[in-house]
Amino acid sequence: MTLSVNALFFASYRDLVGTSHMAVELSPGATVSDLVAELRGRGAPFDTLPAEPAVAVNRTYAFLDEPLSADDEVAFIPPVAGG
Amino acid sequence: MTLSVNALFFASYRDLVGTSHMAVELSPGATVSDLVAELRGRGAPFDTLPAEPAVAVNRTYAFLDEPLSADDEVAFIPPVAGG
Protein backbone atom coordinates (compact mmCIF):
# COMPACT_ATOMS: atom_id res chain seq x y z
CA MET A 1 0.00 0.00 0.00
CA THR A 2 1.43 3.36 -1.03
CA LEU A 3 0.77 7.02 -0.40
CA SER A 4 0.11 9.20 -3.43
CA VAL A 5 0.86 12.95 -3.23
CA ASN A 6 0.61 15.69 -5.83
CA ALA A 7 3.91 17.55 -6.35
CA LEU A 8 3.73 21.07 -7.83
CA PHE A 9 6.61 22.99 -9.42
CA PHE A 10 6.70 26.75 -9.93
CA ALA A 11 8.81 29.27 -11.80
CA SER A 12 12.47 28.17 -12.06
CA TYR A 13 11.67 24.71 -10.59
CA ARG A 14 9.00 24.17 -13.23
CA ASP A 15 11.56 25.13 -15.87
CA LEU A 16 14.08 22.69 -14.31
CA VAL A 17 11.82 19.65 -14.17
CA GLY A 18 9.79 20.49 -17.28
CA THR A 19 6.38 20.03 -15.68
CA SER A 20 4.08 21.98 -13.37
CA HIS A 21 2.75 18.99 -11.44
CA MET A 22 3.00 15.22 -11.06
CA ALA A 23 1.66 12.46 -8.84
CA VAL A 24 4.33 10.70 -6.75
CA GLU A 25 3.93 7.40 -4.87
CA LEU A 26 5.62 7.23 -1.46
CA SER A 27 5.75 4.71 1.38
CA PRO A 28 3.28 5.21 4.22
CA GLY A 29 4.74 7.52 6.89
CA ALA A 30 6.78 9.44 4.34
CA THR A 31 7.79 13.05 5.03
CA VAL A 32 8.60 15.93 2.69
CA SER A 33 12.25 14.83 2.90
CA ASP A 34 11.31 11.40 1.55
CA LEU A 35 9.48 13.01 -1.37
CA VAL A 36 12.52 15.16 -2.20
CA ALA A 37 14.82 12.11 -1.97
CA GLU A 38 12.47 10.03 -4.15
CA LEU A 39 12.42 12.70 -6.86
CA ARG A 40 16.14 13.50 -6.78
CA GLY A 41 16.85 9.73 -6.89
CA ARG A 42 15.21 9.58 -10.31
CA GLY A 43 18.18 11.40 -11.83
CA ALA A 44 17.96 14.11 -14.50
CA PRO A 45 16.16 16.47 -14.52
CA PHE A 46 14.92 15.89 -10.95
CA ASP A 47 18.40 15.80 -9.44
CA THR A 48 18.70 19.50 -10.23
CA LEU A 49 16.10 20.26 -7.54
CA PRO A 50 17.73 21.43 -4.29
CA ALA A 51 18.22 18.84 -1.52
CA GLU A 52 16.51 21.16 0.97
CA PRO A 53 13.92 23.13 -0.98
CA ALA A 54 11.32 25.46 0.48
CA VAL A 55 7.93 23.73 0.27
CA ALA A 56 4.29 24.28 1.07
CA VAL A 57 2.06 21.37 2.09
CA ASN A 58 -1.59 21.99 1.32
CA ARG A 59 -0.84 25.70 0.74
CA THR A 60 0.98 26.30 4.02
CA TYR A 61 4.76 26.64 4.29
CA ALA A 62 6.27 23.52 5.86
CA PHE A 63 9.60 22.10 6.94
CA LEU A 64 11.20 19.00 5.47
CA ASP A 65 10.24 16.81 8.42
CA GLU A 66 6.51 17.44 7.84
CA PRO A 67 4.70 14.06 7.55
CA LEU A 68 2.59 13.57 4.43
CA SER A 69 -0.89 12.09 3.99
CA ALA A 70 -2.67 10.69 0.95
CA ASP A 71 -3.53 13.34 -1.68
CA ASP A 72 -1.45 16.06 -0.03
CA GLU A 73 -0.46 18.91 -2.34
CA VAL A 74 3.27 19.53 -1.98
CA ALA A 75 4.54 22.63 -3.76
CA PHE A 76 8.23 23.20 -4.44
CA ILE A 77 8.70 26.93 -3.77
CA PRO A 78 11.69 28.72 -5.35
CA PRO A 79 12.82 31.82 -3.43
CA VAL A 80 9.85 34.20 -3.75
CA ALA A 81 10.03 37.57 -5.52
CA GLY A 82 6.67 39.31 -5.46
CA GLY A 83 6.00 43.02 -5.22
CA MET B 1 14.99 110.02 11.87
CA THR B 2 13.09 106.75 12.42
CA LEU B 3 12.93 103.31 10.88
CA SER B 4 9.54 102.13 9.64
CA VAL B 5 8.81 98.39 9.46
CA ASN B 6 5.67 96.51 8.50
CA ALA B 7 4.48 94.10 11.23
CA LEU B 8 2.25 91.18 10.18
CA PHE B 9 0.05 89.11 12.49
CA PHE B 10 -1.33 85.68 11.64
CA ALA B 11 -3.90 83.27 13.04
CA SER B 12 -4.17 83.51 16.85
CA TYR B 13 -1.89 86.59 16.92
CA ARG B 14 -4.12 88.36 14.42
CA ASP B 15 -7.11 87.51 16.63
CA LEU B 16 -5.22 88.85 19.69
CA VAL B 17 -4.21 92.21 18.24
CA GLY B 18 -7.26 92.62 16.00
CA THR B 19 -5.34 93.46 12.83
CA SER B 20 -3.36 91.61 10.18
CA HIS B 21 -0.69 94.27 9.64
CA MET B 22 0.51 97.66 10.83
CA ALA B 23 3.41 100.05 10.26
CA VAL B 24 5.64 100.56 13.31
CA GLU B 25 8.24 103.33 13.77
CA LEU B 26 11.46 102.25 15.50
CA SER B 27 14.78 103.91 16.28
CA PRO B 28 17.64 103.32 13.83
CA GLY B 29 19.58 100.18 14.75
CA ALA B 30 16.50 98.49 16.21
CA THR B 31 16.26 94.69 16.32
CA VAL B 32 13.27 92.35 16.37
CA SER B 33 13.42 92.49 20.18
CA ASP B 34 12.99 96.26 20.07
CA LEU B 35 9.93 95.88 17.85
CA VAL B 36 8.40 93.36 20.26
CA ALA B 37 9.13 95.66 23.24
CA GLU B 38 7.70 98.68 21.42
CA LEU B 39 4.46 96.83 20.67
CA ARG B 40 4.05 95.22 24.09
CA GLY B 41 4.76 98.61 25.68
CA ARG B 42 1.61 99.98 24.05
CA GLY B 43 -0.52 97.92 26.44
CA ALA B 44 -3.72 96.08 25.51
CA PRO B 45 -4.16 94.28 23.21
CA PHE B 46 -0.47 94.25 22.21
CA ASP B 47 0.77 93.15 25.64
CA THR B 48 -0.88 89.78 25.02
CA LEU B 49 1.76 89.01 22.38
CA PRO B 50 4.51 86.74 23.74
CA ALA B 51 7.74 88.39 24.90
CA GLU B 52 9.78 86.01 22.72
CA PRO B 53 7.64 85.22 19.69
CA ALA B 54 8.73 83.30 16.64
CA VAL B 55 9.17 85.74 13.76
CA ALA B 56 10.11 85.89 10.11
CA VAL B 57 11.94 88.89 8.70
CA ASN B 58 11.35 89.36 4.99
CA ARG B 59 9.85 85.84 4.81
CA THR B 60 12.77 84.05 6.49
CA TYR B 61 12.63 82.79 10.08
CA ALA B 62 14.77 85.00 12.33
CA PHE B 63 15.88 85.30 15.92
CA LEU B 64 15.05 88.23 18.20
CA ASP B 65 18.49 89.79 17.86
CA GLU B 66 18.07 90.19 14.09
CA PRO B 67 18.70 93.86 13.15
CA LEU B 68 15.96 95.56 11.15
CA SER B 69 16.14 97.86 8.13
CA ALA B 70 13.65 100.33 6.68
CA ASP B 71 10.57 98.68 5.15
CA ASP B 72 11.37 95.22 6.53
CA GLU B 73 8.40 92.87 6.74
CA VAL B 74 8.33 91.33 10.23
CA ALA B 75 5.79 88.54 10.65
CA PHE B 76 4.71 87.32 14.09
CA ILE B 77 4.46 83.56 13.66
CA PRO B 78 2.28 81.56 16.08
CA PRO B 79 3.34 77.90 16.46
CA VAL B 80 2.72 76.43 12.99
CA ALA B 81 0.22 73.64 12.32
CA GLY B 82 0.14 72.76 8.64
CA GLY B 83 -0.44 69.36 7.10
Add this chain to the structure above:
Amino acid sequence: MVHSAVTTDPIDPTSVLERVGSPEDGATVLFLGIVRNHADGRSVTGMRYDAYIEMAEPVLAEIAHEAAARLGTERLAVIHRVGALDIGEVSVAIAVSSPHRAESFDASRYVIEEIKKRLPVWKQEHYTDEPARWVDGTVPPGTGGVRA
Protein backbone atom coordinates in the same frame (compact mmCIF):
# COMPACT_ATOMS: atom_id res chain seq x y z
CA MET C 1 10.73 68.30 -12.04
CA VAL C 2 10.03 69.07 -8.40
CA HIS C 3 6.59 70.64 -8.01
CA SER C 4 5.19 72.48 -5.01
CA ALA C 5 2.15 74.71 -4.56
CA VAL C 6 -0.13 76.26 -1.98
CA THR C 7 -3.66 76.53 -3.29
CA THR C 8 -7.22 77.37 -2.34
CA ASP C 9 -8.57 74.89 -4.93
CA PRO C 10 -9.62 71.34 -3.98
CA ILE C 11 -6.77 68.84 -4.45
CA ASP C 12 -7.21 65.98 -6.90
CA PRO C 13 -4.97 63.09 -5.69
CA THR C 14 -4.83 61.48 -9.14
CA SER C 15 -3.45 64.60 -10.78
CA VAL C 16 -0.76 64.88 -8.08
CA LEU C 17 0.15 61.23 -8.65
CA GLU C 18 0.44 61.89 -12.38
CA ARG C 19 3.18 64.46 -11.76
CA VAL C 20 5.63 61.72 -10.73
CA GLY C 21 6.77 58.41 -12.21
CA SER C 22 9.34 57.49 -14.83
CA PRO C 23 10.34 54.28 -16.64
CA GLU C 24 13.28 54.11 -14.20
CA ASP C 25 11.04 54.04 -11.14
CA GLY C 26 9.88 50.90 -9.34
CA ALA C 27 8.06 52.63 -6.49
CA THR C 28 5.58 55.45 -6.00
CA VAL C 29 4.24 56.69 -2.67
CA LEU C 30 1.27 59.04 -2.33
CA PHE C 31 0.49 60.57 1.05
CA LEU C 32 -2.77 62.41 1.69
CA GLY C 33 -3.52 64.49 4.76
CA ILE C 34 -7.25 64.68 5.26
CA VAL C 35 -9.54 66.68 7.54
CA ARG C 36 -10.90 64.25 10.12
CA ASN C 37 -14.02 64.49 12.24
CA HIS C 38 -12.36 64.37 15.64
CA ALA C 39 -9.42 65.79 17.59
CA ASP C 40 -8.49 65.29 21.24
CA GLY C 41 -11.85 63.70 21.89
CA ARG C 42 -13.82 66.58 20.36
CA SER C 43 -16.16 66.27 17.42
CA VAL C 44 -14.85 68.44 14.56
CA THR C 45 -17.16 69.84 11.85
CA GLY C 46 -14.52 71.46 9.61
CA MET C 47 -11.15 73.14 9.49
CA ARG C 48 -9.97 76.55 8.34
CA TYR C 49 -6.36 76.72 7.09
CA ASP C 50 -4.64 80.12 7.14
CA ALA C 51 -1.24 80.71 5.58
CA TYR C 52 1.41 83.38 5.33
CA ILE C 53 1.16 82.70 1.67
CA GLU C 54 4.11 84.80 0.45
CA MET C 55 6.37 82.79 2.78
CA ALA C 56 4.59 79.42 2.68
CA GLU C 57 5.22 79.02 -1.04
CA PRO C 58 9.02 79.37 -0.87
CA VAL C 59 9.23 77.31 2.36
CA LEU C 60 7.23 74.49 0.75
CA ALA C 61 9.47 74.65 -2.32
CA GLU C 62 12.54 74.45 -0.07
CA ILE C 63 11.14 71.40 1.76
CA ALA C 64 10.34 69.75 -1.57
CA HIS C 65 13.87 70.30 -2.87
CA GLU C 66 15.44 68.99 0.33
CA ALA C 67 13.26 65.87 0.05
CA ALA C 68 14.18 65.43 -3.62
CA ALA C 69 17.85 65.51 -2.65
CA ARG C 70 17.18 62.64 -0.20
CA LEU C 71 15.06 60.86 -2.79
CA GLY C 72 17.71 61.05 -5.47
CA THR C 73 15.15 61.96 -8.14
CA GLU C 74 13.29 65.16 -9.08
CA ARG C 75 10.03 63.22 -9.16
CA LEU C 76 8.29 64.78 -6.20
CA ALA C 77 5.12 66.87 -6.02
CA VAL C 78 3.50 68.46 -2.98
CA ILE C 79 0.36 70.56 -2.80
CA HIS C 80 -0.99 72.17 0.36
CA ARG C 81 -4.49 73.57 0.47
CA VAL C 82 -5.65 76.60 2.45
CA GLY C 83 -9.08 78.06 3.19
CA ALA C 84 -12.17 76.38 4.61
CA LEU C 85 -12.17 72.58 4.32
CA ASP C 86 -14.90 70.07 5.12
CA ILE C 87 -14.39 66.69 6.79
CA GLY C 88 -12.86 64.24 4.30
CA GLU C 89 -11.25 66.92 2.15
CA VAL C 90 -7.55 66.64 1.30
CA SER C 91 -5.40 69.29 3.03
CA VAL C 92 -2.06 68.09 1.67
CA ALA C 93 -0.97 65.64 -1.04
CA ILE C 94 2.59 64.40 -1.51
CA ALA C 95 3.58 62.14 -4.42
CA VAL C 96 7.08 60.77 -4.97
CA SER C 97 8.65 58.09 -7.13
CA SER C 98 12.08 56.47 -7.23
CA PRO C 99 13.83 53.36 -8.52
CA HIS C 100 13.57 51.65 -5.09
CA ARG C 101 10.86 51.90 -2.45
CA ALA C 102 12.86 52.92 0.62
CA GLU C 103 13.72 56.33 -0.86
CA SER C 104 10.09 57.07 -1.77
CA PHE C 105 8.81 56.20 1.70
CA ASP C 106 11.57 58.26 3.30
CA ALA C 107 11.05 61.35 1.12
CA SER C 108 7.29 61.27 1.55
CA ARG C 109 7.64 61.10 5.32
CA TYR C 110 10.27 63.86 5.28
CA VAL C 111 7.96 66.28 3.44
CA ILE C 112 5.02 65.84 5.82
CA GLU C 113 7.19 66.04 8.96
CA GLU C 114 8.92 69.22 7.75
CA ILE C 115 5.58 70.78 6.77
CA LYS C 116 4.42 70.29 10.33
CA LYS C 117 7.64 71.75 11.71
CA ARG C 118 8.08 74.85 9.62
CA LEU C 119 5.44 75.66 7.02
CA PRO C 120 3.80 78.97 8.07
CA VAL C 121 0.28 77.57 8.04
CA TRP C 122 -2.24 77.46 10.87
CA LYS C 123 -5.50 75.65 11.29
CA GLN C 124 -8.61 76.48 13.20
CA GLU C 125 -10.87 73.61 14.22
CA HIS C 126 -14.61 74.15 14.17
CA TYR C 127 -16.82 72.16 16.54
CA THR C 128 -20.50 71.39 16.87
CA ASP C 129 -21.09 73.08 20.20
CA GLU C 130 -18.12 75.18 21.24
CA PRO C 131 -16.13 78.10 19.76
CA ALA C 132 -13.54 77.45 17.05
CA ARG C 133 -9.98 76.94 18.31
CA TRP C 134 -6.54 77.39 16.72
CA VAL C 135 -4.77 74.02 16.77
CA ASP C 136 -1.66 73.85 18.97
CA GLY C 137 1.42 73.92 16.80
CA THR C 138 5.19 73.84 16.69
CA VAL C 139 7.73 76.65 16.96
CA PRO C 140 9.77 76.42 13.75
CA PRO C 141 13.54 75.91 14.06
CA GLY C 142 15.60 79.09 13.62
CA THR C 143 13.29 81.45 15.47
CA GLY C 144 11.46 81.97 18.76
CA GLY C 145 14.42 83.25 20.80
CA VAL C 146 17.93 84.57 20.26
CA ARG C 147 20.58 82.99 18.06
CA ALA C 148 22.51 80.34 20.03
Add this chain to the structure above:
Amino acid sequence: MVHSAVTTDPIDPTSVLERVGSPEDGATVLFLGIVRNHADGRSVTGMRYDAYIEMAEPVLAEIAHEAAARLGTERLAVIHRVGALDIGEVSVAIAVSSPHRAESFDASRYVIEEIKKRLPVWKQEHYTDEPARWVDGTVPPGTGGVRA
Protein backbone atom coordinates in the same frame (compact mmCIF):
# COMPACT_ATOMS: atom_id res chain seq x y z
CA MET D 1 -13.19 46.13 5.43
CA VAL D 2 -9.77 44.68 4.66
CA HIS D 3 -9.50 43.88 0.96
CA SER D 4 -6.89 41.74 -0.79
CA ALA D 5 -6.74 40.23 -4.26
CA VAL D 6 -4.42 38.65 -6.79
CA THR D 7 -5.48 39.55 -10.30
CA THR D 8 -4.47 39.34 -13.94
CA ASP D 9 -6.29 42.62 -14.71
CA PRO D 10 -4.48 45.98 -14.86
CA ILE D 11 -4.57 47.78 -11.50
CA ASP D 12 -6.27 51.19 -11.29
CA PRO D 13 -4.60 53.08 -8.39
CA THR D 14 -7.58 55.41 -7.94
CA SER D 15 -10.00 52.55 -7.40
CA VAL D 16 -7.66 51.02 -4.80
CA LEU D 17 -7.46 54.39 -3.04
CA GLU D 18 -11.24 54.61 -3.00
CA ARG D 19 -11.45 51.40 -0.95
CA VAL D 20 -10.03 53.18 2.10
CA GLY D 21 -10.79 56.39 3.99
CA SER D 22 -13.33 57.31 6.62
CA PRO D 23 -14.42 60.54 8.33
CA GLU D 24 -12.25 59.43 11.28
CA ASP D 25 -9.08 59.27 9.19
CA GLY D 26 -6.54 62.06 8.87
CA ALA D 27 -4.01 60.16 6.75
CA THR D 28 -3.99 57.96 3.66
CA VAL D 29 -0.92 56.28 2.15
CA LEU D 30 -0.91 54.68 -1.30
CA PHE D 31 2.09 52.58 -2.35
CA LEU D 32 2.54 51.44 -5.95
CA GLY D 33 5.09 48.89 -7.09
CA ILE D 34 5.83 49.46 -10.76
CA VAL D 35 7.77 47.55 -13.42
CA ARG D 36 10.93 49.54 -14.07
CA ASN D 37 13.17 49.51 -17.12
CA HIS D 38 16.38 48.42 -15.41
CA ALA D 39 17.69 45.91 -12.86
CA ASP D 40 21.27 45.28 -11.74
CA GLY D 41 22.55 47.40 -14.61
CA ARG D 42 20.57 45.49 -17.25
CA SER D 43 17.98 47.04 -19.52
CA VAL D 44 14.61 45.39 -18.84
CA THR D 45 11.83 45.25 -21.45
CA GLY D 46 9.10 43.67 -19.33
CA MET D 47 8.29 41.35 -16.47
CA ARG D 48 6.31 38.15 -16.16
CA TYR D 49 4.78 37.46 -12.75
CA ASP D 50 3.90 33.85 -11.89
CA ALA D 51 1.97 32.90 -8.77
CA TYR D 52 0.91 29.82 -6.85
CA ILE D 53 -2.47 31.43 -7.00
CA GLU D 54 -4.36 29.06 -4.67
CA MET D 55 -1.81 29.86 -1.95
CA ALA D 56 -0.98 33.48 -2.86
CA GLU D 57 -4.55 34.61 -2.24
CA PRO D 58 -4.76 33.37 1.38
CA VAL D 59 -1.18 34.47 2.14
CA LEU D 60 -1.93 37.98 0.84
CA ALA D 61 -5.12 38.07 2.90
CA GLU D 62 -3.13 37.01 5.97
CA ILE D 63 -0.55 39.76 5.40
CA ALA D 64 -3.35 42.30 4.94
CA HIS D 65 -5.01 41.31 8.20
CA GLU D 66 -1.73 41.40 10.11
CA ALA D 67 -1.11 44.91 8.75
CA ALA D 68 -4.64 46.01 9.66
CA ALA D 69 -4.01 44.86 13.23
CA ARG D 70 -0.92 47.13 13.32
CA LEU D 71 -2.85 49.93 11.63
CA GLY D 72 -5.70 49.75 14.10
CA THR D 73 -8.31 50.14 11.34
CA GLU D 74 -9.81 47.79 8.75
CA ARG D 75 -9.19 50.38 6.05
CA LEU D 76 -6.54 48.58 4.06
CA ALA D 77 -6.59 47.30 0.48
CA VAL D 78 -3.86 45.43 -1.40
CA ILE D 79 -3.94 44.12 -4.96
CA HIS D 80 -1.14 42.15 -6.59
CA ARG D 81 -1.08 41.62 -10.31
CA VAL D 82 0.23 38.54 -12.13
CA GLY D 83 0.88 37.76 -15.79
CA ALA D 84 2.90 39.72 -18.37
CA LEU D 85 3.49 43.37 -17.44
CA ASP D 86 5.06 46.16 -19.47
CA ILE D 87 7.41 48.84 -18.13
CA GLY D 88 5.44 51.39 -16.10
CA GLU D 89 2.61 49.02 -15.23
CA VAL D 90 1.57 48.65 -11.60
CA SER D 91 2.45 45.24 -10.11
CA VAL D 92 1.15 45.92 -6.62
CA ALA D 93 -0.99 48.64 -5.03
CA ILE D 94 -1.44 49.10 -1.28
CA ALA D 95 -3.82 51.72 0.15
CA VAL D 96 -4.32 52.34 3.86
CA SER D 97 -5.92 55.03 5.99
CA SER D 98 -5.93 55.80 9.70
CA PRO D 99 -6.61 58.64 12.13
CA HIS D 100 -2.87 59.48 12.36
CA ARG D 101 -0.14 59.24 9.72
CA ALA D 102 2.44 57.08 11.50
CA GLU D 103 0.16 54.03 11.47
CA SER D 104 -0.61 54.37 7.74
CA PHE D 105 3.06 54.65 6.77
CA ASP D 106 3.92 51.69 9.00
CA ALA D 107 1.15 49.42 7.71
CA SER D 108 1.89 50.24 4.08
CA ARG D 109 5.54 49.41 4.55
CA TYR D 110 4.67 46.22 6.43
CA VAL D 111 2.52 44.91 3.58
CA ILE D 112 5.15 45.42 0.88
CA GLU D 113 7.97 43.98 3.01
CA GLU D 114 5.93 40.88 3.90
CA ILE D 115 4.88 40.40 0.26
CA LYS D 116 8.55 40.28 -0.66
CA LYS D 117 9.31 37.80 2.13
CA ARG D 118 6.52 35.29 1.76
CA LEU D 119 4.01 35.76 -1.06
CA PRO D 120 4.39 32.77 -3.40
CA VAL D 121 4.96 34.90 -6.49
CA TRP D 122 7.92 34.89 -8.85
CA LYS D 123 9.01 37.25 -11.56
CA GLN D 124 10.92 36.71 -14.74
CA GLU D 125 12.75 39.67 -16.23
CA HIS D 126 12.89 40.04 -19.98
CA TYR D 127 15.81 41.84 -21.60
CA THR D 128 16.60 43.36 -24.97
CA ASP D 129 19.49 41.07 -25.87
CA GLU D 130 19.77 38.15 -23.46
CA PRO D 131 17.52 35.32 -22.27
CA ALA D 132 14.82 35.99 -19.67
CA ARG D 133 15.88 35.34 -16.09
CA TRP D 134 13.97 34.52 -12.87
CA VAL D 135 14.65 37.26 -10.35
CA ASP D 136 16.58 36.19 -7.24
CA GLY D 137 14.23 35.93 -4.31
CA THR D 138 13.84 35.17 -0.63
CA VAL D 139 13.25 31.86 1.15
CA PRO D 140 10.02 32.40 3.13
CA PRO D 141 10.14 31.95 6.91
CA GLY D 142 8.84 28.58 8.14
CA THR D 143 10.25 26.44 5.34
CA GLY D 144 13.47 25.56 3.53
CA GLY D 145 14.91 23.19 6.14
CA VAL D 146 13.82 21.27 9.20
CA ARG D 147 11.86 22.67 12.11
CA ALA D 148 14.24 24.28 14.65
